[in-house]
Amino acid sequence: MQIPTATGLIYEAAMATGTVATPRKNIAYTQIETVDVADSYCWLCGGDTNGQGVPTKKAIKPTFTDHPYARGQGSQSICTGCAFCLSRREMRNYSILASPAELQHPSRAEWREILLDPPNPPFVCCLAVSGQKHLTFKAPVNVDRQRFTVMLEEQPIHVSPKKLEHLLDMVEELYVYFTKNEIITGNYSQHRIKECGIRQWGELEGMLEFWRGRPLFELALFVAQKKEKPEVKPVEPLPTVDCCGKGEDKAPAEQLTLNGL
DSSP states (O other): OOOOOOHHHHHHHHHOOOOEESSSSSEOOOOOOOOOSSSSTTTOOOOOTEEEEEEEEHHOOOOOOOGGOOOTTTTOOHHHHHHOOOOOHHHHHSSSEEEEEEEOOOOHHHHHHHHSSSOOBBBBBEOOSSOOOOOOGGSSOBBSSEEEEEEEETEEEEEHHHHHHHHHHHHHHHTTTHHHHHHOOOOOOOOHHHHHHHHHHHHHHHHHHHTTSSHHHHHHHHOOOOOOOOOOOOOOOOOBBOOOOOOOOOOOOHHHHHTTO
C-alpha cells in the first residue's frame, strides 16, 4: 500500500466525509478547483501532484510564513491536498483526525479517548492549540496504532497509548484538586495539598517528577479531563459508654434476670 502525504490523506478524508459536525457548526467540505500542472511533485509537501494542483503563486499567500517547511523547493506547483488545506480556514481553526474513511474535528475530551484507542492506520493527528497555525503539512502519516506521532500545535509528540494512559491516570488524580498550571509547574497551593491529602499528593507528585518537562506530559495535561471529587463519608459516632464501661444499648437488668443471668 502506498502511503499518502498528510495533506493528501486529509483531503481524501474530507471528501469521504462531506460534512463534519462540531459543537459550534457543521462544516461542509467540497472538492477544490485544480488545473493541470507541469511539476510532478508539490512545492510544499514534496508529494506527487499526479499532474493536478494549483500554481504556487495562487496557493501561497503573501502572509504565508512557513517557507522553511517546503520540501519541494524546485517546484512551482502545489498538490491538490496542500491546496485544499491552505484554502480552508477550518484546517487551522480546528484539531484534525484524518483516516481514509473519515475526517473529524475532535474536542479535547474526544482526543483523550482517540489517543488511547487510535483508528486503524494510516491516520493523521493534529491538535490545534491557538487555532492560527498551519499544522497539516507538518504532520506525519501514522502507520502503527501502538507507536504514533501527533502534532500538539507545532510540536511533534511520540505516543505509546499504554504510557499515555499511565500518565493520564496520575495527572487526572491530581487534576481533581489542582489546576493544570499547578500540575505543569509543580507549584501547588498549600490548602489544596491539604484537601488532596499530603500522602496521596506526595506519592503522585513523586511519580510525575520524572515526566515533567517531557512532551508526553504536556500532551497528557492537554487532554486530561476533570473528575468529580470523591465523596467524603461522615464518620459515625462511637457508642456512648458509661463510667462502668457498659454501653447504653445494654439490656435492662430485669431482662437479664429472666434469661437466667
